[in-house]
Amino acid sequence: MSYQNTNPIKISLVEDDNIIREGFVMLLNENQGFRVVSAYNNCEDFLRNVQTDKPNVVLMDIELPGMNGIEGIERTKKIYPHAQIIVVTVYENDDLVFKALCAGAGGYLTKNMPSQRLIEAIREIMGGGAPMSTNIARLVVASFQKNHNSPLSSRETEVLELLSRGKSYTNIAEGLFIDKETVRTHIKNIYWKLEVHSKAEAIEKAMKEKLI
Amino acid sequence: MSYQNTNPIKISLVEDDNIIREGFVMLLNENQGFRVVSAYNNCEDFLRNVQTDKPNVVLMDIELPGMNGIEGIERTKKIYPHAQIIVVTVYENDDLVFKALCAGAGGYLTKNMPSQRLIEAIREIMGGGAPMSTNIARLVVASFQKNHNSPLSSRETEVLELLSRGKSYTNIAEGLFIDKETVRTHIKNIYWKLEVHSKAEAIEKAMKEKLI
DNA sequence: GTAAATACACCCAAATTGGGTGAGATTCAG
DNA sequence: CTGAATCTCACCCAATTTGGGTGTATTTAC
Numbered sequence: 223m224s225y226q227n228t229n230p231i232k233i234s235l236v237e238d239d240n241i242i243r244e245g246f247v248m249l250l251n252e253n254q255g256f257r258v259v260s261a262y263n264n265c266e267d268f269l270r271n272v273q274t275d276k277p278n279v280v281l282m283d284i285e286l287p288g289m290n291g292i293e294g295i296e297r298t299k300k301i302y303p304h305a306q307i308i309v310v311t312v313y314e315n316d317d318l319v320f321k322a323l324c325a326g327a328g329g330y331l332t333k334n335m336p337s338q339r340l341i342e343a344i345r346e347i348m349g350g351g352a353p354m355s356t357n358i359a360r361l362v363v364a365s366f367q368k369n370h371n372s373p374l375s376s377r378e379t380e381v382l383e384l385l386s387r388g389k390s391y392t393n394i395a396e397g398l399f400i401d402k403e404t405v406r407t408h409i410k411n412i413y414w415k416l417e418v419h420s421k422a423e424a425i426e427k428a429m430k431e432k433l434i
Numbered sequence: 435m436s437y438q439n440t441n442p443i444k445i446s447l448v449e450d451d452n453i454i455r456e457g458f459v460m461l462l463n464e465n466q467g468f469r470v471v472s473a474y475n476n477c478e479d480f481l482r483n484v485q486t487d488k489p490n491v492v493l494m495d496i497e498l499p500g501m502n503g504i505e506g507i508e509r510t511k512k513i514y515p516h517a518q519i520i521v522v523t524v525y526e527n528d529d530l531v532f533k534a535l536c537a538g539a540g541g542y543l544t545k546n547m548p549s550q551r552l553i554e555a556i557r558e559i560m561g562g563g564a565p566m567s568t569n570i571a572r573l574v575v576a577s578f579q580k581n582h583n584s585p586l587s588s589r590e591t592e593v594l595e596l597l598s599r600g601k602s603y604t605n606i607a608e609g610l611f612i613d614k615e616t617v618r619t620h621i622k623n624i625y626w627k628l629e630v631h632s633k634a635e636a637i638e639k640a641m642k643e644k645l646i
Numbered sequence: 647g648t649a650a651a652t653a654c655a656c657c658c659a660a661a662t663t664g665g666g667t668g669a670g671a672t673t674c675a676g
Numbered sequence: 677c678t679g680a681a682t683c684t685c686a687c688c689c690a691a692t693t694t695g696g697g698t699g700t701a702t703t704t705a706c
Contacts, residue, residue, distance in 0.1 A: 299582050323578035351568035352575035356561060362574060363564035366535035370511045375651055386600060388637040390663095390693060404653045410696080411651090419695075425600035587682060602662060616684050622665080623682090631664075651704070662693060673682075 230254070231348055234277035235261040236268045236294065237310070238286050242333075246281065249337055256344065263287070265294035272302045279344050282327070284311040284318060292321050299326035306347045310340070319361055329353040369432040373415045381408045383434050386425045442466070443560055446489035447473040448480045448506065449522070450498050454545075458493065461549055468556065475499075477506035484514045491556050494539070496523040496530060504533050511538035518559045522552070531573055541565040581644040585627045593620045595646045598637045 233256055237243040243261055250256045260275045262268040266288055268280075280298065284291035295307050308329035309322045319330055329347050331339065332355045343353035354362065372379060384394045391409070395402040409424075418424045428434045445468055449455040455473050462468045472487045474480040478500055480492075492510065496503035507519050520541035521534045531542055541559050543551065544567045555565035566574065584591060596606045603621070607614040621636075630636045640646045 303582060320578065323575055324580055326579055326582065328572075328575060346568065349568060350572055352571040354571065354575075356558065356563035359564035359566065359571070360540075360562055362578075363535055363540060363566075366532065366574075367538055368536055370508075370515060370538065377652065386598075387641075388598065388600075388632075388634040390634070392693080393634055400652085401654055403655060406695085407653070408651095409694090413695085420600075421694080422600040422602065422605055429599075589683065604662080612683085613685055615686060618664085619684075620682095621663090625664085633663080647706100649705090651702100653702080654700080656699090657697080659696095660694085663691085665690100666688080668686085669684100671682100671684075674680090676678090676680105 230257040231279060231344060232257055232259045232275070232277045233344065234259060234268060234272065234275050234280045234305075236263075236265055236280065236286065236291070237261070237283040238263045239283075245337075246340070249340065250344075253341060256341075265289040265291065265297075269294065269297055269301070272298060272305065276302075277305055279347060280305050280307045281310050281340075282307055284309060284313055284322065292318070292325050295322060295325040295327050308343055308347060308353060314355075314357055314361075316361060319358055320365070323362070330358045331355050332358065367432065368434075372431075372433045374412060374428075374433055378408050378412050378415075379434060381405060382412055382424060382428055385409070385421060386428065386434055442469040443491060443556060444469055444471045444487070444489045445556065446471055446480060446484065446487050446492045446517075448475075448477055448492065448498065448503070449473070449495040450475045451495075457549075458552070461552065462556075465553060468553075477501040477503065477509070481506065481509055481513070484510060484517065488514075489517055491559060492517050492519045493522050493552075494519055496521060496525055496534065504530070504537050507534060507537040507539050520555055520559060520565065526567075526569055526573075528573060531570055532577065535574070542570045543567050544570065579644065580646075584643075584645045586624060586640075586645055590620050590624050590627075591646060593617060594624055594636060594640055597621070597633060598640065598646055 233250055235243055235246055235258060237246065243263065247258050247261055250258050259277055260271060264287055282291050282294060291309065298305055298307060306328045307326060308331060309327045310331050310333060312333045314332055322330060329343055329352050331343055331353065335355060346353040374382065380398065381394055384397055391402050391405045395405045412424055413419060416424055416427050418427055445462055447455055447458055447470060449458065455475065459470050459473055462470050471489055472483060476499055494503050494506060503521065510517055510519060518540045519538060520543060521539045522543050522545060524545045526544055534542060541555055541564055543555055543565065547567060558565040586594065592610065593606055596609055603614050603617045607617045624636055625631060628636055628639050630639055
């Protein structure tokens with residue numbers, strides 16, 4: 223599949239650093255397959271024009287004057303969901319990564335990448351992928367992994383899992399084909415092991431320690 | 435960083451197809467930086483030897499005779515957590531991908547990749563990354579994204595979010611600095627909008643439709 | 647064979663939940 | 677500017693849920 227012989231990929235940039243922004247414009251426009259249709263130093267201006275710019279891909283910074291990038295991603299997805307958004311930032315902070323992805327980012331790159339990586343990333347996201355820097359990919363995958371040293375038995379974990387989905391003791395008992403009293407015993411033991419005294423505390427602690 | 439001048443990366447294979455397994459062995463051993471220390475056609479044999487094989491990286495198939503790969507990943511992580519596990523399979527099924535990652539896989543490749551991608555992936559995972567096929571990465575990232583056409587208002591979403599963490603009405607009211615009665619009203623409206631009649635149903639539906 | 651895990655029983659009181667109905671204040675789009 | 681949606685609070689009621697206590701029996705794993 224070659225993009226050279228078809229319509230160029232339309233790109234919008236949102237980046238407040240003039241040097242970097244202009245650098246990206248030049249880098250991308252050099253490439254036959256790409257066309258930078260707009261470049262802004264803030265989200266507000268970008269959002270006002272996104273529906274006329276109609277970009278295929280948006281490269282979005284996070285730290286911006288005025289509205290931040292996370293909010294910007296959310297709003298973009300609301301008014302022009304067709305756009306694929308790649309975050310390009312210096313921040314490798316866990317929290318920010320997940321917030322960006324939850325808000326609708328389709329990729330996440332850190333600025334210390336070689337510039338060629340940017341080109342690849344745009345091709346990747348247009349080809350149905352989700353370009354991420356090495357460390358980001360690891361962060362994302364690690365977020366799925368459970369704690370392999372759980373103090374809870376597998377049955378207890380099962381019970382807590384159902385409890386965390388809002389099920390009542392009765393519900394859980396039915397789901398596991400055991401008596402409600404047995405569920406209660408399990409939950410008492412879970413509370414004792416986790417040193418908590420309520421559903422909410424148990425779920426919070428279990429989430430934090432990746433037990434469920 | 436060159437692996438050629440240091441200790442080779444030790445690799446174990448778990449793959450029941452003889453042709454593919456032997457193909458991987460040859461491909462990897464051709465490479466100076468790698469050494470295949472063992473290759474099995476089932477998980478059971480692998481698990482018996484992993485502590486003596488001491489692989490850095492394990493390439494694991496999912497569909498296997500006897501114990502399946504997901505179970506295999508879990509057990510491997512229990513008895514030899516040091517190993518980095520890359521799933522190599524034909525299955526691109528959502529459920530399987532997430533189960534594998536939850537179980538402890540650090541990467542996920544589909545078998546239709548060019549063989550060179552396997553080499554890259556092993557280097558990637560040893561370098562702190564999480565190698566994934568294009569479609570898999572998209573699946574994983576998409577799993578974070580919320581539905582941008584939620585029928586719920588932002589306040590209602592906030593309430594449902596707290597409810598899904600096991601909080602009681604009282605808890606939620608305190609957390610949002612509003613009255614318990616207001617929380618009740620929100621929840622009644624949530625139930626009406628989602629056409630459900632209980633906490634568990636609301637959470638289930640909200641999760642399914644990615645409202646929270 | 648001992649410890650952990652799993653399962654069940656009964657007591658009790660406080661808290662939670664779901665449903666109904668109504669209503670004032672604010673915000674936002676047409 | 678107006679009407680719809682949202683956010684806020686109030687009071688009624690009954691059934692269910694929850695957390696804590698204590699005790700027991702069977703199975704499983706090391």
